Amino acid sequence: MAKLVFGLMQSLDGYVDHLELGPPAPSAFRHFVEHVRGLAGMLYGRRMYEIMRYWDDDLPGWDADDRDFAAIWRSKPKWVVSRSLTSVGPNATLVADDIAAAIRGLKNKLAGEIDVAGPDLARSLTDLGLIDEYRLYFRPVVLGRGTPFFMGSRPRLRFVASDLIGEDMIRLTYVPLNGASDDAA
Numbered sequence: 259m260a261k262l263v264f265g266l267m268q269s270l271d272g273y274v275d276h277l278e279l280g281p282p283a284p285s286a287f288r289h290f291v292e293h294v295r296g297l298a299g300m301l302y303g304r305r306m307y308e309i310m311r312y313w314d315d316d317l318p319g320w321d322a323d324d325r326d327f328a329a330i331w332r333s334k335p336k337w338v339v340s341r342s343l344t345s346v347g348p349n350a351t352l353v354a355d356d357i358a359a360a361i362r363g364l365k366n367k368l369a370g371e372i373d374v375a376g377p378d379l380a381r382s383l384t385d386l387g388l389i390d391e392y393r394l395y396f397r398p399v400v401l402g403r404g405t406p407f408f409m410g411s412r413p414r415l416r417f418v419a420s421d422l423i424g425e426d427m428i429r430l431t432y433v434p435l436n437g438a439s440d441d442a443a
Contacts, residue, residue, distance in 0.1 A: 263371050264380040266377070267396075268394060268395065271401060273403065284323065285425055289423045290327070291327045294331055298335075298371060298372050299337065303338075307346070313332065337352075391433050392432045395428075396427065414435040415433065418433055
């Protein structure tokens with residue numbers, strides 16, 4: 259059974275605005291390259307998917323890590339939860355109806371980790387009790403505004419790990435207290 263993991267970079271005050279945060283340090287970026295390499299797939303909300311489509315086309319200014327990430331990202335299956343999109347790009351599947359059943363089906367059919375990307379989608383999946391783990395990647399920046407990591411009420415969580423990622427990012431990992439992950443931990 260696959261595990262749904264919601265993790266995003268955020269400011270110290272809990273906002274996930276990627277434009278304001280800027281790219282991670284090279285060592286942290288390499289962490290994300292390896293992270294994506296190990297995924298069973300990625301689950302996106304519409305807005306986050308549109309941001310990540312950046313990796314669909316090679317750009318002239320990219321370095322080797324950028325090209326590596328793009329190749330890995332393109333190779334992974336992606337599911338895009340949206341009621342407004344009518345089509346999605348290569349290696350992606352649109353999920354528009356009965357989202358709960360579709361996501362439960364993915365969890366039952368696949369093994370490994372499926373990344374959940376997008377605070378709105380994560381809120382919906384949290385409300386359905388489908389997120390198995392939360393990874394909060396804190397950057398040493400205070401934004402004071404933007405989209406919060408937790409869009410709705412935060413579920414009751416149990417801390418399970420902390421890790422230094424690169425030279426300036428810390429990852430805190432939590433699991434829901436009353437979810438399937440809690441029984442396995």
